[in-house]
Amino acid sequence: MATVQGGTKGVLLVVDVQVGVMSDAWDSGRIIKNVARAVERARAEGVPVVWVQHSDEELIYQSPQWQWVPELMPAKGEELIHKKFNSAFEQTELAEALAGLGATHVILAGASTNWCIRATAYGALDRGYDLTLVEDAHSTGTMELENGTKIEASNIIDELNVCMTWVTYPGRTNGTATADKVDFATPGGGQ
Numbered sequence: 305m306a307t308v309q310g311g312t313k314g315v316l317l318v319v320d321v322q323v324g325v326m327s328d329a330w331d332s333g334r335i336i337k338n339v340a341r342a343v344e345r346a347r348a349e350g351v352p353v354v355w356v357q358h359s360d361e362e363l364i365y366q367s368p369q370w371q372w373v374p375e376l377m378p379a380k381g382e383e384l385i386h387k388k389f390n391s392a393f394e395q396t397e398l399a400e401a402l403a404g405l406g407a408t409h410v411i412l413a414g415a416s417t418n419w420c421i422r423a424t425a426y427g428a429l430d431r432g433y434d435l436t437l438v439e440d441a442h443s444t445g446t447m448e449l450e451n452g453t454k455i456e457a458s459n460i461i462d463e464l465n466v467c468m469t470w471v472t473y474p475g476r477t478n479g480t481a482t483a484d485k486v487d488f489a490t491p492g493g494g495q
Contacts, residue, residue, distance in 0.1 A: 306432040308475035309408035314436075314488035316346040319356040319392055319414030319424055321376050324369025329415050329443040330457030336375050338441040338483040339413045343376065351488040352405045354383040356392040358420065390423035393431065402433070409434040409491040413441035413483070418460045425464070429473045434491030437468040439480035 321339055326332045346353050355378045359365040365386075378384055383401045385392060392398050402410070410428040412435060414421055421442045428435050442464070447455040465480050472478075479492035487493065 306430055306473075308432040309434070311406070311408040312434075312489050312491065313406045314346075314351050314409040314411055314491075315402060315405055315407040316342060316351055316353045316411045316413065316488070317356065317392065317424070317428075318343065318353060318376070319412065320358045320416065320420050321373055321414050322357060322363065322369065323371050323373055324363050324367075325358070325415045326373050326443070327369075328445040330445060330461070332443060335415075335441060335443040336373055338438070340375055341483040342411070342413050342438050342441050342486060345483070345486070346411070346488060347379065349488055351411075352383070352407070353379070354385060354398070354401055354405070356385045356387055356396075356398070356414070356420075356424075358387050360388055387420075390419045391427040392420065392424040393427040394423075399431065407433070409436065409488075411436045411438060411486055411488060413438040415443050417442045417444035417457075417464050418447070419444070422464055425468060429471070429476055429478060432476065434476050435468065435478040436486055436492055437465065437478075437480045438483050438486055439465045439468075441483045 477492035
């Protein structure tokens with residue numbers, strides 16, 4: 305059983321908004337603007353922003369594709385976490401960084417919806433954090449399965465947004481809100 309994190313200290317977690325990830329993401333220009341809006345609002349309200357950056361055999365560390373998209377850059381003093389697995393919690397210092405910030409509420413934005421955002425969302429809930437998924441600030445690419453079936457990116461995004469409003473964990477609050485309406489102090493939704 306998870307230890308529920310008490311309080312309402314929000315932290316914005318920006319996951320994998322990197323050149324190589326966003327190049328194939330659905331509606332990436334709008335999504336990047338919405339992530340930037342969430343970052344701008346968090347900074348203006350004094351909410352810590354934690355950045356998570358992925359690398360693996362396809363997204364090579366320090367390569368041009370590994371870099372942040374030009375519209376988004378960590379500010380001096382903001383936490384930066386490097387990861388190699390879908391969940392930003394797996395074999396990283398994220399839990400320690402969140403503890404150091406006193407975080408109890410993770411506000412989540414970034415990519416890719418069906419891999420790293422989903423795994424990190426459930427990872428946060430599993431570890432006792434409240435969660436708000438920024439519903440208009442995460443994206444992925446369309447999936448084409450071997451049998452010819454296509455799962456459209458917009459459907460993957462919609463499905464996770466619905467999941468994050470319906471899933472329940474004892475003692476935790478979760479939900480979704482837009483980048484313009486997310487309330488960094490109130491878990492699970494907007495103002």
